[in-house]
Amino acid sequence: MPPPTTGRAVRLALAVLLCALAAPPAAAAALRTPSPAKDAAWTARPAGSGAGGEAGRPYFYLEGAPGSVLQDRLSVTNPGPSPVTVRLRGTGGPGAASAPGTGPGAWLRAAATEVTVPARTRADVPFTVTVPAGAVPGDRSGAIAVRGGARSVEVGLRLRIGGPAVAALTVEDVTVSGRTIHYTLVNRGNTVLAPEIAVRADGLFGTLLRREARALPVRLRPGQRLGLTEPWRDTPALDSTTVRLRVTAAGDAHGEATAHAVFVPWAPLTGGALLLLAAVAIGAYAYRRPPGRPARRGRPGPGDDRSARDQQHSGTRHSAQAGAES
CATH class of the missing domain: 2.60.40.10 (Immunoglobulins)
Structure with a gap:
């Protein structure tokens, strides 16, 4: 039986041999692994x-x-x-x-x-x-x-x-279509603007719409034109209105514009107009041909002319005879 020292030496030698055998594949694998810098994109x-x-x-x-x-x-x-x-x-x-x-x-x-x-x-x-x-x-x-x-x-x-900053904007092309107000904002300055808008509409008998200034979810670049809309759900049924838009932004930029809109209930008016026209037509026809009035005779023909002449001659003869008897 070998001494304990000899057994430990043998085990140590086997461990070193196994490490030596495993080292080359690891080294080869390291060589085969691409370098991150080598495969990186430009x-x-x-x-x-x-x-x-x-x-x-x-x-x-x-x-x-x-x-x-x-x-x-x-x-x-x-x-x-x-x-x-x-x-x-x-x-x-x-x-x-x-x-x-x-x-x-x-x-x-x-x-x-x-x-x-x-x-x-x-x-x-x-x-x-x-x-x-x-x-x-x-x-x-x-x-x-x-x-x-x-x-x-x-x-x-x-x-x-470089240069002085100028903040300026205008409100243009204001129109009312149905229940929507259309308008265009134009940045006339050289700075980016975050605008706020206030809306008011007045009719013949008072204010119909009033909205205080509120921030718009847009940013206007210098020279930019941007078309926007404003809802107006409670439009009047019959009225003549003036819509006024006022837009402001930082740097004392402001713009204001108005538009006029007339609201008319066209469906009832159209139906009433048709009924009125029908009544007028019926009245005119009744006036021209009242009940019991005979129809107008047409133009006399050749036979009618001859009969009229015979009646005229007969009347003349009767007049002559009456004069002779006198």
Whole structure:
């Protein structure tokens, strides 16, 4: 029987042997596992101003006066093993607060609209945003759309144009149709507005509708036109009314407009008018041909003319004979 020391040594040697046998497959499996960086997709974000400086910017932010040219850089990183070709263009971006063709996306010019980024490389693409000389001061938003293969990324771009802020709005195209008031709000300023509306309608005998100012669930961008409606369920059956809308917003922006509406119960009036016309027609017919009156004779024919002439001659002869006897 081997001593206890020898048995422990044998067991230790077997454990080491088993570890050695299990190590190569584990190592091979590790080699076969792809690197996360190796399989990661390309990315696009604002470039930093220095080594690791502003790489964490979530979007571009530029500020300048009308007529200025603003510059920045877009960074496209390709961690994969193959080159990637991407295309760049300016867009309005999600939730952009500017009309098509009037925001920073339309004013953007990249140094290259198509860029090929080598494997495991980062490329910085310069671009400029030229603010038109007649641009209205205020905030604008857009994006840089980057597309490569089946992947598409939008990097936000926010622009603040310097100058005095002007808040102005108007109410237009007020009409009443059925039980609904239609109107259009227009932002005439250069700031985003959150409007409030007050409604009043007056008839011939007093106020028919009165609603105090309340916030509308909309936000008006500079230059935006928005058609809205206001319900009016208790419209009068017969009245002539004046509807007045007053809209206000922060910055002393306000607008007011009126419309006139006439409410007539057309169904009863139409039925009454038809009955009246029928009565008038019946009365006229009865007046022209009363009961017991013989029908009017037609025009006399040739025989009737001859009979009339014979009667006339006979009357003449009788008159002559009476004169001779006298």
